[in-house]
Every structure is written in structure tokens, then in C-alpha cells.
Amino acid sequence: SKQLPVEDIFVVLQAMKQHHADDPTIIAALFERFAVLAPSLQLGDALDALLFIRHHCRPETARGARRSVAELERRLQHCSTINGPSFTRTLGELARSGSCSLELLQYLASAALEVQGLGYHDLVSIELSFDTLGGLNGSLSELLRQRRALMLEEASPATLLRALQIEESGALPAWLLRSPVAEAALLEAFATRIEALGERSASCFDDPFECLELLTRRRSLPTSFMASLCVWTRRHLRSAALASRAEQLRAVLTARRLVALDDACEARGVASTSREALDVAIRSFIVFGIPGRHA
Numbered sequence: 001s002k003q004l005p006v007e008d009i010f011v012v013l014q015a016m017k018q019h020h021a022d023d024p025t026i027i028a029a030l031f032e033r034f035a036v037l038a039p040s041l042q043l044g045d046a047l048d049a050l051l052f053i054r055h056h057c058r059p060e061t062a063r064g065a066r067r068s069v070a071e072l073e074r075r076l077q078h079c080s081t082i083n084g085p086s087f088t089r090t091l092g093e094l095a096r097s098g099s100c101s102l103e104l105l106q107y108l109a110s111a112a113l114e115v116q117g118l119g120y121h122d123l124v125s126i127e128l129s130f131d132t133l134g135g136l137n138g139s140l141s142e143l144l145r146q147r148r149a150l151m152l153e154e155a156s157p158a159t160l161l162r163a164l165q166i167e168e169s170g171a172l173p174a175w176l177l178r179s180p181v182a183e184a185a186l187l188e189a190f191a192t193r194i195e196a197l198g199e200r201s202a203s204c205f206d207d208p209f210e211c212l213e214l215l216t217r218r219r220s221l222p223t224s225f226m227a228s229l230c231v232w233t234r235r236h237l238r239s240a241a242l243a244s245r246a247e248q249l250r251a252v253l254t255a256r257r258l259v260a261l262d263d264a265c266e267a268r269g270v271a272s273t274s275r276e277a278l279d280v281a282i283r284s285f286i287v288f289g290i291p292g293r294h295a
Contacts, residue, residue, distance in 0.1 A: 004030075006041060031067075035064070035071045037049075038068070043079040046079060047090065047093045047094075050072040051099070055097075073101060083115075085117070090108070112140065113143055113144075120152070123144065124182040127148070156204065157194060157205065164187060164214055167186075168218075187220055191215060191221075194211070195224050197228075199224070200228065203228075230261070230278035233258070234278065238284075255285070
């Protein structure tokens with residue numbers, strides 16, 4: 001085991017698990033190897049190694065386990081704060097395992113407010129992870145909640161839409177801890193901000209029909225956004241004479257989407273002035289299409 005790379009160690013571990021082998025001598029040797037490799041391990045390998053040791057430590061292997069755990073936690077202190085996803089993953093994996101030393105937990109708590117590149121679901125998972133691990137003290141809890149609230153208030157509508165789309169598509173990482181209450185708050189805040197923007201709301205997105213489709217599915221579509229999108233559609237069809245605009249709009253303005261918007265406006269009783277803008281856009285689309293569509 002003294003020469004095994006980390007990939008082979010995990011192969012051996014998997015084989016031992018399949019064959020129900022629990023040899024303390026082999027396990028102790030693998031613990032020692034993890035300690036040697038720890039300074040060069042990637043985040044995922046360091047987490048897997050640490051969790052394996054915590055789950056398989058026995059009295060006869062405790063001495064080697066302590067050294068390995070210390071080295072792996074030292075490595076995690078470095079790897080976990082490289083970026084937002086790494087920090088969130090570290091906390092999430094530790095929380096799911098239900099195991100984290102006080103020293104590592106305190107380090108992560110001290111770093112929590114300095115890590116950049118965190119999305120809304122990251123912030124939710126971080127808060128839940130600290131709570132699970134017993135590290136969500138009063139000040140940390142309040143600061144994390146404030147940071148999450150600030151994101152809902154200040155992040156661009158496009159950023160919030162993207163967060164909702166990732167959530168809905170099932171593309172969130174498996175190690176994220178999730179909260180139905182927090183996810184409902186994201187949708188509510190997004191719809192509220194869209195409604196507050198009024199006639200400017202559709203212009204917040206490169207493809208505002210994605211917003212229309214998501215909010216329709218989630219039954220949270222403000223009437224004001226539909227009116228804004230009617231005007232946006234007419235304005236952007238006019239600008240499609242420019243080659244650069246035509247290229248961008250071909251994927252955005254389609255017959256299916258225009259019909260869906262018209263049906264939604266009819267069902268909601270959108271104001272006649274906005275409907276008139278949409279009617280003009282639809283007639284223009286039928287007669288002229290988008291320049292260059294068939295080029």
C-alpha cells in the first residue's frame with residue numbers, strides 16, 4: 001500500500017466492501033497511505049478519504065486514523081475555500097455524513113462570509129449544513145440569512161431566473177442540502193421583483209420568453225410581465241432588420257411562443273394597448289418573419 005495512488009486505494013476499498021472484508025491490518029495501511037497523499041489530493045478525493053476513515057475507524061486502527069484525519073482536514077481547509085462550489089460541497093458532504101471535527105468546523109465558519117461565487121442554493125445549503133453540524137451560532141446564522149436576503153433583493157433578475165431554471169431542471173448537485181421553504185422564497189421574491197419592474201421587466205432578459213414559460217409553469221406569472229413582453233416582442237421584431245439582431249432573435253421569437261403569449265394574454269385579460277402591440281408583432285411575424293430565417 002506504500003506505493004498505491006489514490007485511485008487504486010479506492011478500488012481496493014470498493015473490492016473490500018463488495019467481499020465484506022474488514023481486515024484491520026489492511027485498513028490501517030490504507031489510513032497511513034491517505035496521510036501521505038493528503039497534501040496533493042483533490043477536494044473530492046480528500047472528502048472521500050476522510051469520510052471513509054471516519055466510518056471505518058476501529059480501536060486497533062485509531063492511531064493511524066488520527067494522523068490521517070489531521071492531514072486530510074488540513075488539506076480540506078485549503079481546498080474548500082478555493083471557490084464557492086468547493087466550499088458548499090465540503091460542508092454538504094460533511095453534513096450528510098454527520099461528522100466534522102470542531103477544529104475544521106470552526107475554520108469553515110470563519111471562512112463562510114469571505115467565500116465568493118456563491119449562488120442562492122449554495123447559501124441555503126451552507127446554512128443548513130452548519131445547522132446540521134451544530135455550528136450555526138447566532139451571529140453566523142444572522143449573517144448568512146442577511147446574505148441570502150440580499151441576494152434575493154439585489155441579484156439581477158436574470159441571475160435569479162437561472163437559479164430557478166437549474167432547480168427545476170434537476171441539475172443541482174446531489175451534495176447540496178435543500179429547503180422547500182427557501183426554494184419557495186426564491187420563487188416568490190423573483191415574481192415580486194418582476195412585478196415591481198412593470199413595463200421594464202421583459203428587458204431584463206436576453207430571452208424573456210424563458211421567464212414567461214417558467215413563471216407560467218410555477219403559477220406565479222404577473223400580468224405586468226405579460227404586458228411588458230408584448231411591447232418587447234413588437235420592439236425587437238422591428239430591430240430584427242439588423243443582421244446581428246436577426247441572428248439572436250431566431251431562437252427567441254418563434255410561432256409557438258407568440259401563440260402561447262397571445263393565449264396567456266387572452267386568458268388573463270391583458271390591457272388592450274399591450275395586446276395591440278402583440279397583434280402588430282404577430283402580423284409582422286406572419287407576413288415578414290424574421291429577416292434571414294431561411295438564409
